Amino acid sequence: MSQATVEQVKPVPPGRSPNVFKTTTPQQRKLRKQRKQSEDAGIRALNAKWGYLFIAPFFVMFLIFGLAPVIYSIFIAFFNWDPLADTQEWYGLKNFELLLTDDQFWVALRNTFSIWFFSTFPQLLMALGLAAILKNRFLKGSTFWRTMLLVPNITAVLAIAIVFGQLFGRDFGLVNLVLSWFGVTQHIDWVAHPLTSHIAIATMITWRWLGYNTLICLAAMLSIPQYLYESADLDGASKWQQFRYVTMPQMKNTIVFVLIVATIGGLQVFAEPLILGGNMSGGDSRQFSTLTLFLYEQAFVNNRWGYAAAIGILITVIVLIVSGINFLITRRIASEDN
């Protein structure tokens, strides 16, 4: 990424034909060469058999515990499969048909996207803002701030969900107490309503991941060449203008990376709603049931393994579609800039 960033600085659009780069600076040629070498040379003198031997543990383990279950899961999705009653009845596409007409599925889908929205975008904006503050080399105690930001990330979702469940409590929760200082005097029952419960869950996710994403953004910002800021400063650009016209364009790849990771993670949220509700139904009226929680409920509460497998496949399809859209949008933005 750092290499890619250096190239973007130059007026020559990257990624066209290779001979464009023959006319660029020696530094760029060196970078290209290095990258190419590491991409396809390897150490030729070293024997190939060691390569296979070294990757063997990974591939063996992955085939048994990663790929085989996934493939078998696709197989199960075509059955009415109940482990307790020991039924394995061929269902064809019926699980998928049932799923698309299942209100609980649509509720879970809506909740998942709502939580994803509230947890992703405010977090990304805050991460960018914090990274912009931390980027300043003249900031005192920068190592301390960075380390403190990462503290939430090391803790278990379970412990955090328990604490936040208490903080968001209706009668004695601190969140309502703090809100009352600002004039919100009624006791909000956070868990009881769709929107408030989504905000509570999104808060947990944001709390846990903000520091991590800030560090990712910070690393990308630090790799932006300093001279860009110096020349912008000479041109009289304000801090905001520098952020908008120097930092942001250079951060495109990172923002997309953060968004994709947040989306994959966001579509798989289940621990927070599970703890908040105390069971797998996601609240009394399923107001914060998510797709993954719905999957687990069907699999391990209702013992509908075929149905649960179908939900898993649908989640995967949604993840792939959203990642694909993300990718296309990035490409589009990149080509518009050129």
Next chain:
Amino acid sequence: MTTTQIAPETPVARATAHGVKISRRKPKWQRVSPVSYIILGFVTFISVFPFYWMIVVASNGNEEVSKEVPTLIIGPRLFELLGHVFDANPLFGLSMWNTFFVGTLVAAAQVLFCSIAGFAFAKLNFKGRKLMVLFVVATMMLPSQLGIIPLYMLMANFGWVNTLTALIVPALVTAFGVFWMRQIIDAQVPNELLEAASIDGAGVVRIYWRVVVPLIAQSGFVLGLFSFLAAWNDFLWPMLVLNDPEQFTVQVAVNQLQSAYTIDYALNLGGAFLATAPLLVLFIFVGRRLVSGVMDGAVKG
């Protein structure tokens, strides 16, 4: 990475401060507004507060926090109330040991298997290498819950249900770890060194052990830490495959505290505190390394 950058810039800033009037003020990009510190202080407060709150509740008891204006300071009954956790679940200590055991084993295995596979993918020359790297990246996109039912069936077939083996074996090596190590080795191990060692007659294993390992020790340590944290914090899978309290991991044990009929906040948050405290102690020692680990991974990602 963080502190070293400050040094070379300062003399420059001083040098420009002599001479003309305009440059006596620091250039805009060198100034740190107090607002920055206020924001960072606030975010740090928010980051730390839930941990503090765990201790407040676990040291005051339910009566103190169930008031219109709850107490915000640590109370005197921390050890007494933490004792209740062990009363409610006498095996809580064993659960912590189980988790430590699983986490350590998984971390060690991850570092070994991911680093050798990463080394092969980054530096060794064999047929189908690029395709396999693509394959590894593609597998990272698959949601983990997709295969959870067959994985459970597999554990049942192997007779691993209700054993710690069910937690350890599937976690020994991950696609993410392999890809991460590949990126690290690609960036941090120069080909010239490997070639030189090879010309000197060192075999692949020797090169891995004497050249690659010393160069990537830091990153390997970070990968191990993250694997340990993941194993420590995982709770759905342990909850599914374990039902014997002697085999419980700490997260399952904490979750069991919850399933009482009345909500006992002091007990719940006491359990949460016990499950978190070891990580916080660990973090004091390794936090900075984790920060640089996250940032290293980011630049190359």
